[in-house]
Amino acid sequence: MIRQILAKNVLSRVAGVDTYFGLDYGMNLYRGCQHHCIYCDSRSKCYGNDRFDDDVLVKTNAVDLLAKELRAKRRKGVVGTGSMNDPYMPLEERVGLTRAALEVLAGYGFGVHVVTKSDLVLRDIPLLQRIARTSTAAVSLTLTTLDDELARRIEPGAPPASSRLRALAELSAAGIEARVALMPVLPFLEDAWDNVSAIVREAHRRGVRTVIPWFGMSLRDRQRTYYYRKLDELFPGLREQYEKAYGNGYMCPSPRAAALRASFETMCTHLGVRTSVRPRLAPSAEEPELFG
Numbered sequence: 001m002i003r004q005i006l007a008k009n010v011l012s013r014v015a016g017v018d019t020y021f022g023l024d025y026g027m028n029l030y031r032g033c034q035h036h037c038i039y040c041d042s043r044s045k046c047y048g049n050d051r052f053d054d055d056v057l058v059k060t061n062a063v064d065l066l067a068k069e070l071r072a073k074r075r076k077g078v079v080g081t082g083s084m085n086d087p088y089m090p091l092e093e094r095v096g097l098t099r100a101a102l103e104v105l106a107g108y109g110f111g112v113h114v115v116t117k118s119d120l121v122l123r124d125i126p127l128l129q130r131i132a133r134t135s136t137a138a139v140s141l142t143l144t145t146l147d148d149e150l151a152r153r154i155e156p157g158a159p160p161a162s163s164r165l166r167a168l169a170e171l172s173a174a175g176i177e178a179r180v181a182l183m184p185v186l187p188f189l190e191d192a193w194d195n196v197s198a199i200v201r202e203a204h205r206r207g208v209r210t211v212i213p214w215f216g217m218s219l220r221d222r223q224r225t226y227y228y229r230k231l232d233e234l235f236p237g238l239r240e241q242y243e244k245a246y247g248n249g250y251m252c253p254s255p256r257a258a259a260l261r262a263s264f265e266t267m268c269t270h271l272g273v274r275t276s277v278r279p280r281l282a283p284s285a286e287e288p289e290l291f292g
């Protein structure tokens with residue numbers, strides 16, 4: 001069910017130094033996600049969203065709040081969106097919160113980094129180009145397999161992997177920095193070098209010059225329960241492999257993580273692809289946590 005709510009805030013300061021995406025702030029315009037990825041960490045109890053797979057909440061006052069919160073900032077930075085929900089889930093096409101937020105970011109001179117699995121982001125290329133004139137405007141497409149059938153099983157509500165590849169090419173052609181978020185690489189399903197190297201190669205062919213990997217996944221409480229239930233449905237026998245390898249552990253690196261990382265770094269160095277992002281704004285002692 002889609003419901004409307006009034007939020008108290010939409011922006012949060014990123015604690016410490018964000019080595020994955022170089023973010024200074026995080027922004028959530030929705031709560032819940034229509035992509036229903038079977039591995040999604042947002043199901044974890046610590047986020048307090050008991051109805052993650054049932055409801056998507058639209059923060060109807062998000063754009064006004066964002067403008068107010070940005071006005072209060074003493075220094076500009078890069079605002080990330082796409083960690084707890086996908087800002088380009090199908091709903092965005094008619095609600096348009098992400099597009100309106102990009103207009104606000106452009107108006108206040110802030111940068112943006114979008115993580116998404118959807119080619120709907122292409123709709124907002126003109127806005128991203130406007131932001132890029134004064135700051136960072138980068139889009140990371142999450143891509144962990146090139147197999148559309150596997151992607152459909154693990155990310156049932158998201159566009160196919162092939163359309164994400166096309167989106168990377170169109171973003172690059174439009175002068176927007178297109179990256180790949182190669183994460184999470186699911187153990188025993190996606191952690192073959194053939195898969196990883198094909199993603200890097202195909203992304204590079206489409207103009208991608210930054211690929212950020214994580215050769216593993218996290219699993220905890222109800223997220224683990226949900227993931228294991230889906231493994232039983234979709235990949236019979238695999239749950240037992242996970243239980244044997246990880247027990248109740250939270251961090252679940254691929255058994256091949258070290259070898260994958262070494263080969264990945266060699267390949268990316270050869271192609272001139274960056275594998276990490278330097279933060280643009282160091283944490284400041286002057287600016288206290290403004291938004292809780």
Ligand code: SF4
Pocket residue numbers: 033034035036037039040041042082083084085086117
């Ligand atoms: S797109 Fe991201 S937030 Fe949405 S279900 Fe998938 S992993 Fe979770």
